[in-house]
Amino acid sequence: MAQTDVSETTTNEPVPQDVVMAAQGRRLNPRKLLVVIVLYLAAFWTLVPMYWVAISSIKSLRDLAHIPPRFFPTDPRLDAWVTIFERRILENVYNSLVVSTLATIICLIIAVPAAYAATRMRLPFKFVAIVVGLMGLVALLPPIASAIPLFLLGSDLGIIDEKYTLIILYTVLNTAFAVWVLRGTFMDVPMDVEEAALMDGDTRFGAVRRILLPLIFPSLFSIAILLFIFNWNEYIIALYFVNSMKTMTLPIAIQAQIPQHELDWGVVSAAGTIAVFPVLVAAFTLQRFLVRGLTFGVASGQ
């Protein structure tokens, strides 16, 4: 602190720490004000399309046709919501839920042991390095690159337009990412406690169940949510593999609702709102971890 005091008197450009000290004393700091204003603008820019869609779904037809568009609906109606439920959107929500949840669970069942083995077991280093390195690379490959071969394989096997096909595909598409992220999480947990349990005669499985899993549970949960969101949003594979209402997931249903010409915007807005809602909930419940989880996926490779 002595050093910063010196710098405050000798330089005209204060370092951040000093400004913080000063800002806590003064109420109105122009720099702070500027930062906060820009952040509010950024938040506005981020949220306004979502707000716009949500209110478009409850606008009356008269409000929708009003020029200039109204920022607040004057006469909220639920007509669009009734219509979207009549168009059996709940079946799409159900499909999305089933596919996303099962794919997430299976993916974790496959990925957790792999991440455990990669970080906790004595394995040939090259083997682990190759596998993990390949998994990191996978993040770069566009899903559409695998879509065509997988689609042709699927048509040969006659499993297009089945829910279980989507589940299998979403599982395998995300496994590499899951192993990648989980590996980072596992590496963060010190191994001393587990070792102590093993020395005390606990089995490996017991050590994992009683010590490691409780420690990583919060991360595991967040990764599960992340995978769920990926699956919930998945579009390209679904584009190839969904043919009927039986398997139609929400993103495809939304695309089907987008009108090219007619004035049916309230309905598609309602569908969009349904799709975004879980994402918003996740964003606010996960908060801090999400940053770690998302960045780990790409950053832990270095």
Place this chain on the structure above:
Amino acid sequence: MTVQQTVSPLPGQGANSPASQPPPPQGMWSELFSFRDNRLGVMLIIPSLLTLILVQFYPIVYNFWLILTSEKGEWIGLANLSRLTRDTIFHGALIFSLKMGIVVVPMCLLVGLGLALLVHSDYAGRKAIWISILIIPLMVSEIVAGMMWKIMYHPTLGLVNVPLSALGLEPIIWLVKADTAFIALCVVEIWRISPLAFLLLYAGLNQVPRDIYEAAAVDGATRWRAFWDMTLPYIRPMFSIATILVFVWSTRTIGTIAATTQGGPGRATWNLSWYIYGMSFQRLKPHYASAAVLVMLLMTYIAGTIFVRYLWVERRSR
């Protein structure tokens, strides 16, 4: 089981030693099966390896087979590729993808870096809330993002034209003309992808040790110099990762196009993904489309190599 564990305890005794550091390798395969532990470990990894084979290696290998054969399954050598080089629709799509990358990548990095610096600065209280608001677009499905912006761009319903009409300008029908549609799509992509750059760069900023700023301040460095000489080199690896990922994301987008322009007007907004989708699924030429997939993979690979080599490695050699 218990006996075996005392014989080969968990590796990495010290807190700092890497988890998977082996004893000196003596041939991969003999080592693979010399310990029970190895066998169990390999068995635990194999399921994920299989998924990798199914979704990545099988498709890539199969892609080559597809490229070299016609839709009827006959061997045609490189005919698909040579046809691709003469295909003006493909040229258009490739150029559109690259053009979009050229606009979107710098914009996303700028926006992302700016926001990361702001949120990272000491002025932003409650960082977790700012972060979770700012990264919401990352978690919105492509198709939903496109749909939301289609409404935003709508000449009467949309918000985008409101400021224009307030200024007394004619409302622009964004998605109908080629050049405005390009701008509109770029804006959607910037909205959608800049949070990724923000997130990565913010994580990068968090790795910069704070005390170097104090030291720099003692030496009388200006804020700008401190940013240029200390912050930037530190976040360079993250910067390169962000560049690659933003580029890859912006070139592979398909949902936003499907929701907004459907490739129109005419074929003005066909990008590579849309081209591949259109060729393979709508025109039922999966073999021919695979040639375009190869181009896309090459593009990703080249971009990745360039960025890793020139942005990432440079710092390490310093």
